[in-house]
Amino acid sequence: MYAQASNERLTKWLMAAILVAAYGFLYMPIVHILFASLSSRPNFPYPPEFDYGSYIRLYTNTVYQSAFLNSLIIATCTSILSTVLGFLATVGVLRFAGRKALVYAAFFAGPLFVSEILLGISSMSLYYLAFELQGNMVTAIIANSVHCFSFCFLIMAALLYRYDWRMNEAAVVCGASPVRVFFEVMLPLTWSGILSSLIVAFVLSLNGLDISFYLLGATPTMPSVAWGALRYGVKPELYALSSIINILVFAAIIVLYFVARSDRQLSVE
């Protein structure tokens, strides 16, 4: 009996160790970058010797600033555009596709499997061929939206799947116009899916290098500046920039967590 209890304890410890190792594997690079950005000796920051110099240099570096701004614009516009399109596609598939819903859904999710670099190169040459469009912010937003659309579609389709569309009918016979049906009934009942889609598209397009890289040419974005910086030696500013992006992304994930939780509460209550 005693042996069995100690066996159980051993299993528990072992599982805990594996969990720690797994988290370590996932988060060590991120933590390392954070330490490096905060250290006066970025190349070997252990033990840490705190110094905020890299953040101050980042703050005064205009290239990084305009890259950050560009990335923010691209990410914001992309997340809105792809979420709107993804929402329309979701409504179409869930409401009007009937028995062929799976076929339509598969084609909406398809671009997910096209590699980003291919999408970037082909969007660049296509936009130029068809519209003589030089790479600029607008084409970058459009190409990023193509990529993010499929994610948005899948996220919203998964969450709107349990939405009862007859709620819309109940509202419309109460005298609500289609616009009011959306804002008074549908949005309050599906906002968690829409917000999740916005956040995921934002994070994806904020970090995406390939698509923006081929479509933007000289216009800097954060990933492209970071990539460029690598060629001329890693600077501490780059660590600071990475840390800021990581913190932003984590904030988004925490928001997502609370969204999912409040959504579950609404349906369980």
Add this chain to the structure above:
Amino acid sequence: MNASLDGVATPYIRIAGVSRQYGQVRALHDLSIDIAKHEFIAILGPSGSGKSTLLRLIAGLDRPSTGRIFFDGIDVTDLPPYKRGIGMVFQEFLLFPHRTVRENLAFPLRMTNQPQQKILERLDWAEAILSLRGLMDRYPNQLSGGQQQRVALGRGLVTHPTLLLLDEPLANLDRELRNEMEVEIRRYQKQLGIPFVYVTHNQEEALSMSDRVAVINGGRLEALGERQTIYDHPPTPFVARFVGKSTRFDGAYNPATGQIELQHYNYAFPYSGAFERKGDVRAEVFVKNERFQLSPWTAVATGIACTIADIVLRGPFVEYILETEAAERIIAVKPKTSDQAVLGTKLSLSWDPAACHVFPAGR
């Protein structure tokens, strides 16, 4: 009463020659019904008969392929649902889960842009008439089925609509609550004086609540009339089978004797109705279960010979499960009496020729 219903000059609601086609499927076929202002009309039909389609057309949730719909003389066929001024109650209630009872009830008032004073007035009215006191600040998932149903009714009635459409509103409630709500709903209709169009597959509901019943089958109007008429004088075999509880017999008309002779039984009864074709013509005979006459079996008895296989007590009524010599089971309903019938007793089953319904079944 009948005269006033039949002689409506300009009906309040007019459904004129409405059809609805989905691809190759005809859900509704050239259907016309006029509804008077103070009328409770039940649309009765089996599932898939097109009765819900008809309701959706009246609501504007669907558009007819042909035909027009008029509310109080105005053609509303092309109006969207939110401009029709109707109320509707759904089988699944469909209360807004993110809103309290009060907000659910206020919703149609806000959507029709009523002033705040009016909204408060109508909320008080709904709270009182539907006995929702103490429930106004709860969420729908904190209510029982019956309470949700009352809120759904309130949401349909609160704007004082042109008419109220009810789509099987009691189907999700248990039996006891259903009987209670039947009385309640009928009371609201009489108080408000607006037409209620009540779709159901349950003939008991249709008969207990409505003034008139429209029976729909296969997208066509089988019968339309006062509930008593529909029950006592079904115009088609379908209505005879669907409304009330009946037993069907196969028979044939014998012009020589002027009698209908049943196929499997040595029983015949006089028939004075007309058969289109001369000669020996097959007939379908329907007898309502409560119209059977039972008498002790004697050597000279002329009825169908049968024995009591079982007796089912239904409160004030007794169902006698009778087994005939052709090994068929017939249910006869009788008021409960003090004397006890004994299982296995041989009886003679017959009926008043005027109380049964005979339909020619072709040659």
